[in-house]
Amino acid sequence: MSQYVSRLRSRPHGPFPGPARLRLPGGPRRPRRVAMLSVHTSPLHQPGTGDAGGMNVYIVELAKKLASINIEVEIFTRATTATLPPAVELAPGVLVRHVDAGPYEGLAKEELPAQLCAFTHGVMQAWAGHRPGYYDLVHSHYWLSGHVGWLAADRWRVPLVHAMHTMAKVKNAALAVGDTPEPPARVIGETQVVDAADRLIANTAEEADELIRHYDADPGKVAVVHPGVNLDRFRPTGGLGSATVAESRAAARSRLGLPQDAVIPLFAGRIQPLKAPDILLRAAAALLAEDPSLRSRLVVPVVGGPSGSGLAKPEGLQKLAARLGIADLVQFRPPVGQEQLADWYRAASVLVMPSYSESFGLVAIEAQACGTPVVAAAVGGLPVAVRDGVSGFLVAGHDPADYARALRRFVDDPSLAARMGADAAHHAQSFGWDTAAAATGDVYTAAMQERRRHLRSLHG
């Protein structure tokens, strides 16, 4: 899991030995119970409804996996209906606590800052009666929860680990015309949490850099922990062997109406210069120039919308396809839901990511998890996401001829997609929530150890 805690590795915090509950005198230990704060969105809500989105899935998946490695999690969230019980067991070792703070319905996110003291009071009520060390650590999500976490961690004398998820300064730097900027109160609030937290968990190296650049975060406090890929959703239908991967691909092709014998290099993602879908089109044109007979069995799907608002169609890319003489082979598809996206991954012979920049490469992991190898530029997190020669091929630079050469191997060897795809599916297993939870647990341990070292230094 070294890639997950890259920033932490530079800190000399030693190994993390032994089972979770073992306490070595003075040695590192994991927390036994974490208070996780999610003020504005409940882990019990369906993603995609109201304020429930990616953060929701994140918290649920992380908490379950933390519990499975013996770190109990109690998630505090604001009660939004009168009928909610005070506490609900979401999974073994994961408790959701509903906190009364403001009216159950009709409270906009903008009105939540005025409810943070009330929420803090509710957290303290739930904690009252427990012994002082009941929670070993506070993990807050989004800046609103961070302010509650600040007070809770202070009162309980435990470390505060915070995840921003999104940042006002980053959003404001990329505003489209007509967008409402995030208010100064949020920027101030975020800055304070960055300052108050013992550790900040960034989803990507890019987010870590933003924390340091925009919010003056202490680099020693920032840890990168990639969120896990949902391996239940992104998987070959059937199993992980090469035969089942081939069957999964065939079934997906028939569901999407794609020819069974086609060579299908897929682009999935936003149509923007940094993602360089044009390189895939040029590589496809180069393949055809070498072997015109391919025309009857080459399909190039481009799944994804244009970046930014205002553009209805990726017209520049369509014009390029026409100029290259492959307009009939390129299928432009608008962005699709995750279920259908998984089918596009399964159906492809290979996913192509000629990106100029890629912080993590989530799409590469998802495609591999579906049993599809990846041809990717060797930039950002992609050399970690793709095992060169095993789960796909890494390409140095952005010459379309190099991408064409990599794609030709899938043309020349019709069984390569299934063989490499099976290896890719295995490789992707290490990018699940298990890994993310283990890395998060390591951040917890480091935060607790540093806190203890700090206390020791204060007391001589």
Add this chain to the structure above:
Amino acid sequence: MSQYVSRLRSRPHGPFPGPARLRLPGGPRRPRRVAMLSVHTSPLHQPGTGDAGGMNVYIVELAKKLASINIEVEIFTRATTATLPPAVELAPGVLVRHVDAGPYEGLAKEELPAQLCAFTHGVMQAWAGHRPGYYDLVHSHYWLSGHVGWLAADRWRVPLVHAMHTMAKVKNAALAVGDTPEPPARVIGETQVVDAADRLIANTAEEADELIRHYDADPGKVAVVHPGVNLDRFRPTGGLGSATVAESRAAARSRLGLPQDAVIPLFAGRIQPLKAPDILLRAAAALLAEDPSLRSRLVVPVVGGPSGSGLAKPEGLQKLAARLGIADLVQFRPPVGQEQLADWYRAASVLVMPSYSESFGLVAIEAQACGTPVVAAAVGGLPVAVRDGVSGFLVAGHDPADYARALRRFVDDPSLAARMGADAAHHAQSFGWDTAAAATGDVYTAAMQERRRHLRSLHG
């Protein structure tokens, strides 16, 4: 001081004996040190600048007088410049603590809710290192401070006493066209503080009723403590004897260009039906009808603006004066500052308050403090504010003839104004901040006693 704690009197909390620091085992005692919270306005700021207004004066005067009866006060306020020291001694026993919470400048009041956790953290930092019982009680002012007080009182296990000062629901009920209503977040926040506080201090019986009616406050928790009158500002120039009162009156008349030998019944206040200035005009007309020779030495000043917005002039009252044939005697003056208002009080022979409703009668106290007797309707707080036959005369009902009869006594006996005025000035001394602070101390004691009784009942 019975009128100050009228609501409390119905609670069987017994007498409050002994000096402040004496602790009777299990008996009532006063707090030794109060944490006073004023997040959004500093007691060190000049009133009339920015957010500094009446609440500022209130806190400074109250704190000084509390300190003088051995209740130390530490006032927490948000630091608004970088150069402020962490703590400043405002007076012996009164410390102002500056809390870092958000940027020093440019933070609007609307952005303060997002700073309440930060402020709470700062309060806890200042408290850290002190023994658990360092503060005996929290007294918060305005709802923003109330939320901080909620958490502080909870953590320190001490009572929370809260003063609203203004209320969103009351403001919203009286909105003029075009006014922006107070936001729901404030209404919610206020409701929570009303619920969380051990005691609520209302400035007037009217405010107490509003707390109960609009915010569902427990009547047993609401205490009325009238703010003190500023006896340094409202006083006869010179001293409190009848001779100096006469001199003070003469000097004020010459400053205002009023004739020395005139009989001057003054109306001061908003020109609105409830205050009934028309009754004074009718009474003056009745006096003249009886004794036309008075015309040369009767002056009727009406100092104050119309109530509500939109009306530039009290035209209805001017028309009435014309109809009554006394337009030449009535002097309409726009509202004036407190210094000049004191001169109007001093210059008058008598202040006339024919009000239909009056929660406290602050104007009656101010005028008396300046050495001016009062003729007042026997409504609301006025029978307490005016000692009938000593510092003025109370009139039952609103018949102008009755007011004329009372005024005639000042016409018939030219020395009455000075004699009663001297008694009025003495009477008003009991309405200063000393009294308000003593009454506030009684509320503190009651809150502490009830808290102790509650804890005893919990532990058998």
